Amino acid sequence: MWTPENADIDWFVNGRFGLFIHWGIYSAAARHEWVMNREKIHPDTYRRYFEHFDPDLYDPESWAKAAKEAGMKYFVITTKHHDGFCLWDSKLTEYKAPNTPAGRDLLRPMVDAFRAEGLRVGFYHSLIDWHHPEFPIDGVHPQRDDEAFREAAKHRDMKKYVAYLHGQVRELLTEYGEIDYMWFDFSYPQRDWGWSKGKGAADWMSKELERLVLELQPKIIMNDRLDLGRGVRTPEQRPATLADREQDGKPVLWETCQTMDGSWGYDRDNLDWKPADMLVKMLITSVSQGGNLLLNVGPNARGQFDRTSLDRLKQMGEWMQLHGRSIYGCSSSDFQPPADARYTQAGDRLYLHLFSWPFKSLWLEGLGGKVRYAQLLNDASEIRVNDEGSTLRLNLPIQRPEVLVPVVELFLES
Ligand code: GLC
Numbered sequence: 001m002w003t004p005e006n007a008d009i010d011w012f013v014n015g016r017f018g019l020f021i022h023w024g025i026y027s028a029a030a031r032h033e034w035v036m037n038r039e040k041i042h043p044d045t046y047r048r049y050f051e052h053f054d055p056d057l058y059d060p061e062s063w064a065k066a067a068k069e070a071g072m073k074y075f076v077i078t079t080k081h082h083d084g085f086c087l088w089d090s091k092l093t094e095y096k097a098p099n100t101p102a103g104r105d106l107l108r109p110m111v112d113a114f115r116a117e118g119l120r121v122g123f124y125h126s127l128i129d130w131h132h133p134e135f136p137i138d139g140v141h142p143q144r145d146d147e148a149f150r151e152a153a154k155h156r157d158m159k160k161y162v163a164y165l166h167g168q169v170r171e172l173l174t175e176y177g178e179i180d181y182m183w184f185d186f187s188y189p190q191r192d193w194g195w196s197k198g199k200g201a202a203d204w205m206s207k208e209l210e211r212l213v214l215e216l217q218p219k220i221i222m223n224d225r226l227d228l229g230r231g232v233r234t235p236e237q238r239p240a241t242l243a244d245r246e247q248d249g250k251p252v253l254w255e256t257c258q259t260m261d262g263s264w265g266y267d268r269d270n271l272d273w274k275p276a277d278m279l280v281k282m283l284i285t286s287v288s289q290g291g292n293l294l295l296n297v298g299p300n301a302r303g304q305f306d307r308t309s310l311d312r313l314k315q316m317g318e319w320m321q322l323h324g325r326s327i328y329g330c331s332s333s334d335f336q337p338p339a340d341a342r343y344t345q346a347g348d349r350l351y352l353h354l355f356s357w358p359f360k361s362l363w364l365e366g367l368g369g370k371v372r373y374a375q376l377l378n379d380a381s382e383i384r385v386n387d388e389g390s391t392l393r394l395n396l397p398i399q400r401p402e403v404l405v406p407v408v409e410l411f412l413e414s
Pocket of ligand 1: 033034186236257264
C-alpha cells in the first residue's frame with residue numbers, strides 16, 4: 001500500500017513547482033486533448049493524426065532548460081493519454097510514436113534531457129483508453145452514441161485490457177531508470193449511464209497495479225486517481241479546498257494542477273491565457289497552503305512550446321530567481337496574513353507576498369516584538385519596522401518593486 005512514509009517525498013515537498021506536459025497526436029488536431037471525445041471522432045478518422053504526427057523540431061533539451069529556468073524541480077509527461085496513443089516504444093501495441101512519421105521513441109530523450117537538468121521524473125499514464133480493442137465502451141467513450149459501434153464492442157473483455165494496462169506500466173517502470181512519480185488518470189466509479197457504468201479500482205485492479213508500481217519502484221510517489229483513497233491529492237484547475245489539504249485534521253500531500261489557457265493539449269485558437277502574475281500567485285497560494293503547483297504546457301505537433309507558454313515560463317523564472325527562497329522548502333504559516341497577502345514560512349523566515357501594493361504602512365497582526373529584521377526579497381533592501389504592541393508596522397516604499405509579486409522577508413526572533 002502506498003503511503004508517504006515509505007516514499008521519498010522530500011524532493012516533492014521541497015521542490016513545490018513542477019511542469020506538466022501533455023503531448024500526443026491530439027496536438028496535431030490542436031483543439032484540446034479530449035478532441036476525440038468531444039467531437040466523437042471514429043478511431044479510423046482519428047488515425048489521420050497518427051499518420052501525420054511528425055515533430056520535426058522536437059528538442060527535449062530546450063524543454064528541459066525552459067523548465068529549469070522557470071524554477072521547476074520536476075516534470076510529469078503523458079506517456080499515454082485517453083486516446084490510447086503511446087509516446088514510447090511499447091512492445092504491447094502498434095499505436096506508438098515509432099510507428100508515426102516521428103519514427104522513434106519520443107519519451108526516452110525527454111527523460112534523459114530533464115534528468116540531465118536535475119529535474120525529477122514523473123509519468124502520467126491514462127487508465128482510460130479509447131483506442132484499445134478490449135476497453136469496454138462507457139458513457140465517456142467517444143463512441144458512446146454510436147449504436148453499431150457499441151453493438152460490435154459488446155464482448156470486450158476488461159481483463160484483457162487490464163493485462164495491457166499493467167503490462168505497459170511494467171514497461172515504463174523498468175525501462176527508463178528511476179521514476180519518481182506515477183500519475184494515473186482517472187477513475188469515475190460513481191458514474192452510471194444505465195447501459196454502462198463508470199470505471200474504478202475494481203475495473204483497473206488498482207490494488208494489484210499499485211503493488212506492481214511499488215515492487216518496481218519502491219521509493220516512488222503516486223497520485224490519488226486509482227480510486228484507492230490514498231496518494232497525492234490532485235485538485236485540477238481550481239485552488240485546493242480544505243478537504244483536499246487535510247485528512248482527519250492532519251495535512252496531506254497535495255498538488256494543484258493548472259493549465260496556462262484552460263486546455264492541457266495544444267489548443268491553437270484558445271485565447272484564455274492566464275497572465276504571468278496570476279500564475280505566480282497560484283504558485284504562492286499553493287505553497288502558502290502547504291502544497292505544490294504542477295503547471296502545464298501543451299507542446300505543438302512540431303514539438304515546440306508555443307511563444308506564449310515560453311513567455312510565461314520566462315517571466316515566472318525571473319520571479320523565481322529572485323524569490324525562490326520564499327517557495328522552495330517553504331510551507332504554510334500559523335500567522336494570519338493581512339488582506340491581499342499570503343505567508344509562506346521555513347523555520348525562522350516568514351515570507352509576506354503582497355498581491356496588491358499598500359500605501360506606505362502595513363500592519364501585521366501577531367508579529368509585534370517577534371521580528372528582528374525585515375527586507376524586500378528582490379533586492380535585500382531593509383524595510384524598517386515598528387513594534388506597536390502585538391502588531392508590527394512595516395514602512396514600505398511608495399514605489400512598488402518592479403517584480404510580479406513583491407515579497408517581504410521577515411526574520412523571526414527565535
Ligand atoms: C483530466 C483530463 C485530462 C487531463 C488531466 C490533468 O482528468 O481527463 O485531459 O490530462 O486530467 O489533470
